[in-house]
Amino acid sequence: MLASMETIDATASWIAIAAIVYRFETRSELARTHLSMTLIPGVDSREFEFTREDFDYLRRIVTETTGIVSSEDKYTMYYSRLARRLRALGLTDFKAYRDYLQRNPESESIELVNSVTTNLTSFFRENRHFEFLRGSFIDEVKARGNRRLRIWSAGCSTGEEPYSIAMSLAEAIPDYRSWDIKILASDLDSNVVAKAASGVYDEARVDGLDPQYLKKYFHRGTGSNDGFVRVKPEILNLITFRQLNLLHSWPFSDIMDCIFCRNVVIYFDKPTKNKLVERYAQQLVPNGYLFMGHSESLYKSTDSFKLLGKTIYQKVA
Numbered sequence: 001m002l003a004s005m006e007t008i009d010a011t012a013s014w015i016a017i018a019a020i021v022y023r024f025e026t027r028s029e030l031a032r033t034h035l036s037m038t039l040i041p042g043v044d045s046r047e048f049e050f051t052r053e054d055f056d057y058l059r060r061i062v063t064e065t066t067g068i069v070s071s072e073d074k075y076t077m078y079y080s081r082l083a084r085r086l087r088a089l090g091l092t093d094f095k096a097y098r099d100y101l102q103r104n105p106e107s108e109s110i111e112l113v114n115s116v117t118t119n120l121t122s123f124f125r126e127n128r129h130f131e132f133l134r135g136s137f138i139d140e141v142k143a144r145g146n147r148r149l150r151i152w153s154a155g156c157s158t159g160e161e162p163y164s165i166a167m168s169l170a171e172a173i174p175d176y177r178s179w180d181i182k183i184l185a186s187d188l189d190s191n192v193v194a195k196a197a198s199g200v201y202d203e204a205r206v207d208g209l210d211p212q213y214l215k216k217y218f219h220r221g222t223g224s225n226d227g228f229v230r231v232k233p234e235i236l237n238l239i240t241f242r243q244l245n246l247l248h249s250w251p252f253s254d255i256m257d258c259i260f261c262r263n264v265v266i267y268f269d270k271p272t273k274n275k276l277v278e279r280y281a282q283q284l285v286p287n288g289y290l291f292m293g294h295s296e297s298l299y300k301s302t303d304s305f306k307l308l309g310k311t312i313y314q315k316v317a
C-alpha cells in the first residue's frame with residue numbers, strides 16, 4: 001500500500017554518503033583498471049580465464065549491436081560484469097560463454113549489452129536543461145498558443161530523466177492535464193525500461209529532490225513498500241516507455257518538440273553519432289530542441305543544429 005507523501009527526510013547526509021561511495025567506487029574501479037593492465041590476460045588469478053581475444057570478441061558484438069565503442073580500459077569492467085552472467089548460466093569459462101552467445105545470438109546479445117552498458121542517471125541531472133524547459137521553452141509554446149507537446153527521452157535509463165521532464169512540465173503548466181502531452185521514454189536495455197516503467201524508486205534515489213516535488217509527485221511506500229517511493233499516476237501517465245535501439249528503425253510517427261539524448265552518444269564512434277544526430281533533426285519540428293549531455297558536443301558534427309549554450313541545441317529551421 002502506498003500512502004501520500006507527507007514528510008520527507010531531505011537532509012544532505014544521503015548526498016554526502018552517495019558522494020563518498022561514488023568516489024570510493026571510482027577509485028577502486030581505477031585501481032582495478034590499473035591492476036588489469038599489469039596482469040597478463042589468461043594467466044591472472046581470476047575466477048574465469050578472460051583473454052584479450054574474449055574481450056575483443058565481446059566488445060565487437062557490443063559495438064555492432066549498439067554503436068557503443070568500448071575502450072581498452074573497459075577490460076576489467078567487462079570481466080567483472082560478465083563474470084556474474086557466467087555464474088548465473090553455470091558456465092566455467094569465457095570460451096563457453098562465447099559458444100553460448102553464438103547459439104543464442106538474439107537473447108544473449110541483449111543480456112551482454114545490458115551487462116556492460118552504463119545506466120548512470122539521476123533526477124534533474126544537469127538541471128539547467130529542466131530550467132530551460134520550465135522557462136524559455138514553455139513561454140515560447142504558450143506564446144504560440146500551442147497545447148500539444150511531444151518530447152522524447154532517448155536513452156532514458158531507469159526513468160529519472162523522463163520523470164524529471166514530466167514534473168518540469170507539470171510545474172510550468174498548471175493546467176497540464178487539459179493539454180495533449182506525450183513523453184516517449186526509450187532505452188536499449190530492457191531491464192532499465194522495466195524499472196523505469198514501474199515508477200518505483202528506493203528513497204535514497206530521491207534524496208536531494210526538492211521536498212515540494214516529492215510531496216506533489218510521489219507516493220511514499222508503507223508496510224512492505226517502506227523505503228520506496230512511487231511516481232504518482234498523473235505524472236506516470238504522461239510517459240510511454242519502450243525498449244528501442246537508437247541505431248535501428250524508430251517505429252513511431254510523432255514529430256518531437258524536444259529530444260533529450262544525454263550521456264548516450266558519448267559512447268558512440270563519430271560516424272554513428274553524426275548519423276544519429278541527423279536522424280534527430282528529421283524527427284524534430286522546425287526550431288525544435290536537442291539536449292545533449294554536459295560533455296557531449298556537436299561541434300563540426302552537423303549543420304542541422306545551432307548551439308544555444310549549456311549543451312542545448314536548436315534545429316535550424
Ligand SMILES: C[S@@+](CC[C@H](N)C(=O)[O-])C[C@H]1O[C@@H](n2cnc3c(N)ncnc32)[C@H](O)[C@@H]1O
Pocket residue numbers: 065066067068117118119120121122125154155156157158161186187188189192244245246247261262263264293
Ligand atoms: C548513462 S545513461 C544516460 C541516462 C540519461 N539520459 C541521463 O543522462 O541521465 C545511457 C543510456 O543510454 C542507453 N543506450 C546506449 N546505447 C543505446 C542505443 N544504441 N540505443 C538506445 N539506448 C542506448 C544505455 O542503455 C543507458 O541506459
